[in-house]
Amino acid sequence: MEQQHALFPTYARYPIALVKGEGSWLWDDQGNRYLDFMSGLAVTNLGHAHPAVKEKLQQQLDELWHVSNLFHIPNQEKLAKRLTEISCADAVFFCNSGAEANEAAIKLARRYNHQVLKKDRYEVITFQQSFHGRTLATLTATGQDKVKEGFHPLPEGFVYSPYNDAAALQNVITDKTCAIMLEMVQGEGGVNPADPQFVKEIVRLCEAHDLLLIVDEIQTGMGRTGKMFAFEHYGLEPDIFTLAKGLGNGFPIGAMLGKAKLKEAFGAGSHGTTFGGTPIAAATGLAVVETITGQNLPQRAAEMGELLKQKLSTALSGHPQFVEIRGKGLMVGIEFSEPVGEYIAKAQQKGLLAVQAGPNVLRLLPNLLVTEEEIDQAVNTIHNVVFDTASVSSSS
Numbered sequence: 001m002e003q004q005h006a007l008f009p010t011y012a013r014y015p016i017a018l019v020k021g022e023g024s025w026l027w028d029d030q031g032n033r034y035l036d037f038m039s040g041l042a043v044t045n046l047g048h049a050h051p052a053v054k055e056k057l058q059q060q061l062d063e064l065w066h067v068s069n070l071f072h073i074p075n076q077e078k079l080a081k082r083l084t085e086i087s088c089a090d091a092v093f094f095c096n097s098g099a100e101a102n103e104a105a106i107k108l109a110r111r112y113n114h115q116v117l118k119k120d121r122y123e124v125i126t127f128q129q130s131f132h133g134r135t136l137a138t139l140t141a142t143g144q145d146k147v148k149e150g151f152h153p154l155p156e157g158f159v160y161s162p163y164n165d166a167a168a169l170q171n172v173i174t175d176k177t178c179a180i181m182l183e184m185v186q187g188e189g190g191v192n193p194a195d196p197q198f199v200k201e202i203v204r205l206c207e208a209h210d211l212l213l214i215v216d217e218i219q220t221g222m223g224r225t226g227k228m229f230a231f232e233h234y235g236l237e238p239d240i241f242t243l244a245k246g247l248g249n250g251f252p253i254g255a256m257l258g259k260a261k262l263k264e265a266f267g268a269g270s271h272g273t274t275f276g277g278t279p280i281a282a283a284t285g286l287a288v289v290e291t292i293t294g295q296n297l298p299q300r301a302a303e304m305g306e307l308l309k310q311k312l313s314t315a316l317s318g319h320p321q322f323v324e325i326r327g328k329g330l331m332v333g334i335e336f337s338e339p340v341g342e343y344i345a346k347a348q349q350k351g352l353l354a355v356q357a358g359p360n361v362l363r364l365l366p367n368l369l370v371t372e373e374e375i376d377q378a379v380n381t382i383h384n385v386v387f388d389t390a391s392v393s394s395s396s
């Protein structure tokens with residue numbers, strides 16, 4: 001496509017240009033309609049152009065777009081208050097993206113050790129197959145080599161341990177460790193839910209060594225997994241957690257949330273960003289939070305997720321390359337014993353958008369208001385695509 005020539009080719013783009021969206025549906029510039037089971041990668045959790053969010057955004061557009069964080073921003077304070085009311089956090093720092101939220105979390109963990117605990121500790125333990133972003137610090141935190149290639153030297157202070165391996169964790173803790181950071185369900189790494197025993201060991205080690213527990217909720221948060229935040233499945237309270245994707249339903253906003261004891265480590269001048277929590281971003285976030293909590297959408301995500309998994313497992317049983325279905329709520333991964341790129345391309349041709357997670361996992365992230373009919377339609381398309389593709393590839 002013509003317009004791509006003026007862009008850095010950082011994305012291998014699908015040959016589709018989407019121009020309009022409503023609810024679970026998207027239209028391309030040729031007038032074709034697609035059922036969206038990606039949600040912009042767990043962003044449009046309320047569907048496209050959600051009326052309540054749109055109304056708030058339009059209203060705010062008439063009032064005020066931007067002022068500096070040197071002033072009080074009432075919407076920002078309101079959104080922070082709501083987020084602390086519905087979680088274990090006491091304070092919020094707003095930014096614009098997931099990577100920035102994680103960057104803030106890493107900075108805060110280091111600075112808390114330096115300024116408050118007066119300890120020379122800076123290492124953060126993260127996990128293999130994790131994904132935490134693309135800035136230098138967050139790509140270093142990410143437990144996948146492919147995002148690091150050619151970007152050395154990387155910042156110091158990151159140590160990796162195998163995910164879901166409780167026994168291995170003890171060995172990577174040193175007198176320099178200040179925090180452990182993880183996703184409760186690894187998203188990009190293949191839709192891998194954390195094992196409860198593994199999580200228990202993390203919590204135990206954080207207590208024993210006075211480490212901060214950082215949970216990256218950028219993909220799992222905002223109702224996606226059947227709870228408002230995925231750590232609620234495990235009955236734990238992280239010291240810090242991060243949000244972005246679903247918080248603005250498509251309007252860019254990120255947040256780093258933490259416990260009260262961390263406040264003094266992030267005093268005036270310690271950290272900042274021009275666009276974090278502008279009136280317009282915060283108004284959008286408020287509308288999203290009110291809609292998700294007001295309609296109990298995490299519960300709905302849990303129920304619809306169960307339905308989706310049941311229907312998928314019926315539709316896929318007997319497929320020679322089908323391995324398993326996993327995930328929580330409406331964050332669902334279907335593992336095959338072969339790469340799923342071709343399935344995704346064929347699903348697009350049949351009007352369904354799904355996304356890859358690792359080479360062999362087909363990831364489904366419908367919006368939280370998805371209907372049973374839409375689930376039936378998606379499952380039917382996936383069934384047709386994977387059985388067609390299997391018979392084509394075995395006969396060729």
Ligand SMILES: *Cc1c(COP(=O)(O)O)cnc(C)c1O
Nearest residue numbers: 097098099131132133187218219
């Ligand atoms: C997407 C994602 C990020 C990075 O968010 P950006 O907004 O792209 O910077 C970080 N962590 C997780 C778990 C993610 O899914």
